[in-house]
Amino acid sequence: MLAAGAPSPTGLRVFPEGFLFGAATAAYQIEGAVAEGGRTPSIWDTFSITPGRVVGGHSGAVATDHYHRYRDDVATMARLGLNSYRFSISWSRVQPDGAGPANPAGLDFYRRLVDELLENGILPWVTLYHWDLPQPLEDAGGWPARDTAARFAEYAALVHRVLGDRVRNWTTLNEPWCSSLLGYANGHHAPGRTEPDAAVAAVHHLLLGHGLATQAIRAQEPGAEVGCTVNLYAVSPASDSPADAEAARRIDGLSNRLFLDPLLLGRYPDDVVADLATVSDFSHVRDGDLETISTPLSMLGINYYSRHVVAAPEPVDGVVDWRGGGAVEPWPGSEGVRFVKRDGVPVTAMDWEIDAPGLTETLVRVNREYPELPLYITENGAAFDDQIDGDGAVNDQPRVAYFDGHLRACLDAIDEGVPLRGYFAWSLLDNYEWAWGYTRRFGIVHVDYETQVRTPKASALWYSDVIARHAVADPQGAEPAR
Numbered sequence: 001m002l003a004a005g006a007p008s009p010t011g012l013r014v015f016p017e018g019f020l021f022g023a024a025t026a027a028y029q030i031e032g033a034v035a036e037g038g039r040t041p042s043i044w045d046t047f048s049i050t051p052g053r054v055v056g057g058h059s060g061a062v063a064t065d066h067y068h069r070y071r072d073d074v075a076t077m078a079r080l081g082l083n084s085y086r087f088s089i090s091w092s093r094v095q096p097d098g099a100g101p102a103n104p105a106g107l108d109f110y111r112r113l114v115d116e117l118l119e120n121g122i123l124p125w126v127t128l129y130h131w132d133l134p135q136p137l138e139d140a141g142g143w144p145a146r147d148t149a150a151r152f153a154e155y156a157a158l159v160h161r162v163l164g165d166r167v168r169n170w171t172t173l174n175e176p177w178c179s180s181l182l183g184y185a186n187g188h189h190a191p192g193r194t195e196p197d198a199a200v201a202a203v204h205h206l207l208l209g210h211g212l213a214t215q216a217i218r219a220q221e222p223g224a225e226v227g228c229t230v231n232l233y234a235v236s237p238a239s240d241s242p243a244d245a246e247a248a249r250r251i252d253g254l255s256n257r258l259f260l261d262p263l264l265l266g267r268y269p270d271d272v273v274a275d276l277a278t279v280s281d282f283s284h285v286r287d288g289d290l291e292t293i294s295t296p297l298s299m300l301g302i303n304y305y306s307r308h309v310v311a312a313p314e315p316v317d318g319v320v321d322w323r324g325g326g327a328v329e330p331w332p333g334s335e336g337v338r339f340v341k342r343d344g345v346p347v348t349a350m351d352w353e354i355d356a357p358g359l360t361e362t363l364v365r366v367n368r369e370y371p372e373l374p375l376y377i378t379e380n381g382a383a384f385d386d387q388i389d390g391d392g393a394v395n396d397q398p399r400v401a402y403f404d405g406h407l408r409a410c411l412d413a414i415d416e417g418v419p420l421r422g423y424f425a426w427s428l429l430d431n432y433e434w435a436w437g438y439t440r441r442f443g444i445v446h447v448d449y450e451t452q453v454r455t456p457k458a459s460a461l462w463y464s465d466v467i468a469r470h471a472v473a474d475p476q477g478a479e480p481a482r
Contacts, residue, residue, distance in 0.1 A: 076445060128213065148209065183199075254332070
């Protein structure tokens with residue numbers, strides 16, 4: 001039998017049997033219908049209508065109208081051959097006050113969506129929190145407040161009671177780095193606060209909420225498959241200097257180890273706690289919290305987009321100020337670290353460097369340094385300036401090349417023994433791209449935001465062919481699949 005990842009006589013590199021190919025979305029980015037069916041505002045509703053917060057003053061009020069068009073969108077998934085669909089639940093649609101009884105109309109929407117997916121042979125993969133905290137919980141303190149973690153566990157149990165008979169795979173949090181440090185340290189995401197000490201508390205309470213939610217779900221279904229999704233980066237120093245190596249250690253700590261270590265090892269990394277000593281005394285951590293946070297996972301989701309190349313701040317009078325003179329950045333205690341763009345490295349429309357080998361590096365590292373468990377790429381994709389041509393097609397070859405390179409990076413990791421079980425392209429649809437509004441397109445399906453017409457791009461058709469073949473072209477052999 002041909003080994004997974006090895007080139008076949010046809011010039012294809014084959015994925016392991018059972019490998020999942022899916023696509024992912026998030027509720028606020030696609031659903032719209034923000035005031036329908038009993039839904040109440042989340043922090044992103046509030047943030048998006050605050051002047052100056054989002055490019056163009058855009059909001060997710062309509063987004064891609066998935067709330068009304070989900071059947072058509074599921075039909076598109078089926079035509080593309082997706083094995084699985086990763087979507088998030090809008091907390092404020094299901095539990096409008098962030099506590100108390102469920103909203104039946106909100107739950108019914110997700111029942112119908114799950115049923116539609118199952119009827120089309122698509123595995124539903126639920127994310128419980130993708131950044132849209134109900135506004136009443138933010139008004140009560142948000143994620144820096146410990147009580148929010150308890151409310152999240154109650155919400156998780158509520159959703160699981162209703163969907164647990166049909167949903168096998170559960171992700172508690174998506175990218176807690178963003179929810180905590182972009183939301184509370186530099187305020188570039190909702191709720192827009194610039195309080196580094198609160199951001200560090202938010203990190204902990206998000207992770208605590210994950211642990212409590214995992215326990216709550218397993219109390220109802222001991223065998224439930226529950227995981228967490230973290231956004232990870234390969235991190236490299238800009239030079240061989242000790243100062244740049246220290247910059248890389250700091251950013252790796254805040255990007256990666258601040259989340260991986262408590263989740264998988266039951267502790268915060270000592271060096272990162274020391275880096276954060278000027279920001280937080282960690283008095284918000286209570287006895288037993290880390291045991292809860294490190295409740296065993298069924299799988300770990302990894303979102304990967306790019307590599308960080310970093311350098312130390314320029315010294316002033318021979319002194320390096322890691323705090324950056326009070327700069328407002330999402331790197332508490334290390335705000336002064338500089339992020340370096342490398343000459344000749346291509347970038348996406350987000351100005352993120354394209355570095356597929358960094359994905360292999362990240363996967364191998366997680367598998368080497370932490371207890372082994374199934375891994376999934378729960379997001380990977382790229383924004384480009386897509387255009388519909390005169391024939392009504394979107395020939396997004398840069399995205400095809402991006403996916404091709406990163407899928408081959410996945411196979412390289414599998415060849416090195418990484419237990420990678422699936423890949424979810426980000427994103428199924430062009431959508432509301434958070435603080436960038438509708439100015440950045442990540443979808444494999446183009447959306448005309450005025451008419452809501454969907455057009456599968458060349459990348460969607462290419463990905464569909466990869467799924468059908470269960471393989472990508474060997475770069476040494478045949479041309480890529482079309």
